[in-house]
Amino acid sequence: MEHKIKNIFVEGAIAPSKIAESIGHHQSKTEIGAHNIFLGQVRADEIGGKKVNAIEYTAQTEIANQVCHEIREAAFSKYDLSCMHIYHSLGVVKTGEICFFVFVSSPHRGPVFDSLSEIVNEIKDKLPIFGKELFEDQSHQWKVNQ
């Protein structure tokens, strides 16, 4: 099955209500028997005595969407997945808010357990997205992924 390139980016935080709605949209897809969801939340790290207030995300969106498309297609060909939804924030996301949402569904639990961590890790490794950690005192540092 061929899929078209989707825009994964949304401005600002991903609202919990959007995640709930997204789950609800699958009630009509009755071949699905298992969902798995990853949610990335902005953490209030303390660095050198200063606390992170928010992360501001920027990205080279064309490359990010293209690479994400390739990751998505590879996952569909490797695992028995019914559908997959991926969203990432741009702009400022405050601590405690959701910045990254990956949702996979399949007839059975095996493929959703196996595929989700791989998809999340690949997205973090390969998409040109840049996080700027904003501290309470208006200073900042550039986020480094572990």
Added chain:
Amino acid sequence: MEIRLRYFGQLQEATGKSEEVLKEAFDTIGSLRNFLIQRYPQLKNRNFKIAQDNKIDMDSSPLNGSLIDLLPPFSGG
């Protein structure tokens, strides 16, 4: 041929620019990288990838794109 260069994330701070146009010609991505490091010494010890026309490319590849993006380490999620 002109090339349009865009700097992303921390590279905007390092160079003080978000984009610029270059009129110089470069054989390869790597020769552009060396030119930029000469021009902006603060790029010297930084790790960055270079994309041409929306594809990340190797330093050994010929430079034939017109849109060049300089991408610092990725930190999404």
